[in-house]
Amino acid sequence: MILGKVVGTVWATRKDEELVGMSFQIVKHLDLNYKLKDTFVVAVDTVQAGVGDVVLMCTGSSARQTTLTKNKPVDAVIMAVVDKIDIAD
């Protein structure tokens, strides 16, 4: 899983019918100092994360391992909202 920050939302009316009802967030990758990297992904949100939230994302086929995304065409999912990270020096 990797750390990211929700920076926006994607709206799409015309989409695969399996994706109806999901919310899509733009998640920029973060480093351990909460500094935004240049790269981002569009991820399906399963925990009602909002813009500005630091989140954990799961990618690849593991992204289909939630009740919401099971057998759906999804390759990135937000599965936790981060409260705190402790990093040893």
Place this chain on the structure above:
Amino acid sequence: MFLARVIGTVWATRKNEFLQSLKMQFIQPMNANREKVGDPLVAIDTVGAGVGETVMYITAREAVIPLPVEMAPVDASIVGIVEKIDLEE
């Protein structure tokens, strides 16, 4: 399987239902000479590894196999604590 060092812990209250009670650790991937390789990531800890320990981890869909649940949005899991690496020069 890959090698990494545990560098920290992640706290997340709001998370996917299948992740409740699973422990998440930040790990820094490294090579067989214990040099850092690539960016840190978050992995589920199934063996009780502590910060500073060298561990083995697996990625992708297989990362769900060692977990006590059938299905979980997890793409990295720690599966062993490394005591020693013998490497021929």
